[in-house]
Amino acid sequence: xxxxxxxxxxxxxxxxxxxxxxxxxxxxxxxxxxxxxxxxxxxxxxxxxxxxxxxxxxxxxxxxxxxxxxxxxxxxxxxxxxxxxxxxxxxxxxxxxxxxxxxxxxxxxxxxxxxxxxxxxxxxxxxxxxxxxxxxxxxxxxxxxxxxxxxxxxxxxxxxxxxxxxxxxxxxxxxxxxxxxxxxxxxxxxxxxxxxxxxxxxxxxxxxxxxxxxxxxxxxxxxxxxxxxxxxxxxxxxxxxxxxxxxxxxxxxxxxxxxxxxxxxxxxxxxxxxxxxxxxxxxxxxxxxxxxxxxxxxxxxxxxxxxxxxxxxxxxxxxxxxxxxxxxxxxxxxxxxxxxxxxxxxxxxxxxxxxxxxxxxxxxxxxxx
Amino acid sequence: xxxxxxxxxxxxxxxxxxxxxxxxxxxxxxxxxxxxxxxxxxxxxxxxxxxxxxxxxxxxxxxxxxxxxxxxxxxxxxxxxxxxxxxxxxxxxxxxxxxxxxxxxxxxxxxxxxxxxxxxxxxxxxxxxxxxxxxxxxxxxxxxxxxxxxxxxxxxxxxxxxxxxxxxxxxxxxxxxxxxxxxxxxxxxxxxxxxxxxxxxxxxxxxxxxxxxxxxxxxxxxxxxxxxxxxxxxxxxxxxxxxxxxxxxxxxxxxxxxxxxxxxxxxxxxxxxxxxx
Numbered sequence: 327x328x329x330x331x332x333x334x335x336x337x338x339x340x341x342x343x344x345x346x347x348x349x350x351x352x353x354x355x356x357x358x359x360x361x362x363x364x365x366x367x368x369x370x371x372x373x374x375x376x377x378x379x380x381x382x383x384x385x386x387x388x389x390x391x392x393x394x395x396x397x398x399x400x401x402x403x404x405x406x407x408x409x410x411x412x413x414x415x416x417x418x419x420x421x422x423x424x425x426x427x428x429x430x431x432x433x434x435x436x437x438x439x440x441x442x443x444x445x446x447x448x449x450x451x452x453x454x455x456x457x458x459x460x461x462x463x464x465x466x467x468x469x470x471x472x473x474x475x476x477x478x479x480x481x482x483x484x485x486x487x488x489x490x491x492x493x494x495x496x497x498x499x500x501x502x503x504x505x506x507x508x509x510x511x512x513x514x515x516x517x518x519x520x521x522x523x524x525x526x527x528x529x530x531x532x533x534x535x536x537x538x539x540x541x542x543x544x545x546x547x548x549x550x551x552x553x554x555x556x557x558x559x560x561x562x563x564x565x566x567x568x569x570x571x572x573x574x575x576x577x578x579x580x581x582x583x584x585x586x587x588x589x590x591x592x593x594x595x596x597x598x599x600x601x602x603x604x605x606x607x608x609x610x611x612x613x614x615x616x617x618x619x620x621x622x623x624x625x626x627x628x629x630x631x632x633x634x635x636x637x638x639x640x641x642x643x644x645x646x647x648x649x650x651x652x653x654x655x656x657x658x659x660x661x662x663x664x665x666x667x668x669x670x671x672x673x674x675x676x677x678x679x680x681x682x683x684x685x686x687x688x689x690x691x692x693x694x695x
Numbered sequence: 696x697x698x699x700x701x702x703x704x705x706x707x708x709x710x711x712x713x714x715x716x717x718x719x720x721x722x723x724x725x726x727x728x729x730x731x732x733x734x735x736x737x738x739x740x741x742x743x744x745x746x747x748x749x750x751x752x753x754x755x756x757x758x759x760x761x762x763x764x765x766x767x768x769x770x771x772x773x774x775x776x777x778x779x780x781x782x783x784x785x786x787x788x789x790x791x792x793x794x795x796x797x798x799x800x801x802x803x804x805x806x807x808x809x810x811x812x813x814x815x816x817x818x819x820x821x822x823x824x825x826x827x828x829x830x831x832x833x834x835x836x837x838x839x840x841x842x843x844x845x846x847x848x849x850x851x852x853x854x855x856x857x858x859x860x861x862x863x864x865x866x867x868x869x870x871x872x873x874x875x876x877x878x879x880x881x882x883x884x885x886x887x888x889x890x891x892x893x894x895x896x897x898x899x900x901x902x903x904x905x906x907x908x909x910x911x912x913x914x915x916x917x918x919x920x921x922x923x924x925x926x927x928x929x930x931x932x933x934x935x936x937x938x939x940x941x942x943x944x945x946x947x948x949x950x951x952x953x954x955x956x957x958x959x960x961x962x963x964x965x966x967x968x969x970x971x972x
Contacts, residue, residue, distance in 0.1 A: 412876070485877065486877070
């Protein structure tokens, strides 16, 4: 498996949150296998991966709610690995929000300030300010049990931020909300955290959420970070076959390197004929080819990969149209267009489809993904 | 649900109502009647006589004092157990539950006799305290108030643990974690999160244990003896030994009033607490 592209660590400012070799096992199962992660001050980093990949475990270790078997957590230059959670200055927004049911909205937000022994006269204005930031001022004296999911989520964010944590951790805070509300809240939260300059680590299994909100995304799989990069790079240049499959849609073809020409120009044999790509592989290597559906187009092009494929289905999705082609394998061969389709296309038709050589992603074939 | 349907449902409760009326309500009414009936018809002389006697006040004092300490001791011991049981998982939880419920299947008489052995001058407790140097010489705990309190607590402990356990079970464990990440120390978390949220369980557990401890008869009879009287043992003696129905019915009614007040008070209290939660 190729290593993640974390070479930029050298050039970045010193990490604000620095996780080193975090390892954790539950029984015989290794949940975290020596994870390194550096987050700069003010950055918003998502841990993206399927359930069981270790992302929530990593979050709980940073919060101090779980002890790592090995490894260190550094925050703002100090090793906090052995500190109890209430001495860490790390706020958490839980998936279930975990609001205190016996307290009002304002009392929930004030809880941490009281607990930390904040100056009594400063508590009320601070609570008012944070309730205002999340647009919940009108609900200050309500019981939290009377709130909707979205409102509870706002209170949970206000409560976590009111104590001024150095780092905010968010554990799938949107998963209980319906789609429309979720999109509004994502943008709202992102804006709020940027305004406050809060450093945040966000756990999600929802790739759209990660792409929308993050400065950088850490794609996690089986207790390791497979790729840490900007959403744009993660999407366009997934470092591993897993990242390709987990983030966004893609067409994946199995192939075998038939010939290598010059500087890493490959000729790969596939079920759709010979495909050209760039990469460092030896002739005879089994590979997996990936293509993003929106990088494909109808019609043949010179200097590009062109194959003939039979249309299986045309799926209208509002702003985009997806064309599924017969691929001969379980996975669909996808083409996505934003505007209109060429006229006269119908299922069953055999048409030429092309994409550029640069858009052809190559990974070693293996059990991964 | 329609009114007619509800009316039909009420008939389902009829057997239970009839049964309770015959074996419970009628004797109780007879008891109440007996306590206000003298040779010349209605009288409250039995009550005035009872309250005029300093011995009666000592008996009531004994009853409430023992019940108070048993309740407090049960709470102090039972609360952490209830939390541990609710938070334990898998086999551990099953084992804790079994360890608590299994002793319930042993009769009170058997347990009381067992405690007699434990509390004797040459019993385990005495020997242990002497061996550890806390006591200079063996002492008898049997037939002392301390012995009674310890023994009764053992019998009633499950009735404190279960209501608290069922309340803790419903509390999201993330709440205390949230408290921790907000900078609250373990004690602050306990005081401001766990304690207020478990208060309804504490109230109903205490009401259970207190009302049982107020009216226990067998345990004091075996663990402290005749020199120490409570309302329940006095009621029993009045009927069984002294054949004094007037005194027996009077003490029984007073005991009943105390027990009912506890139930009413605790219901009111847990509703109040419940509302503010």
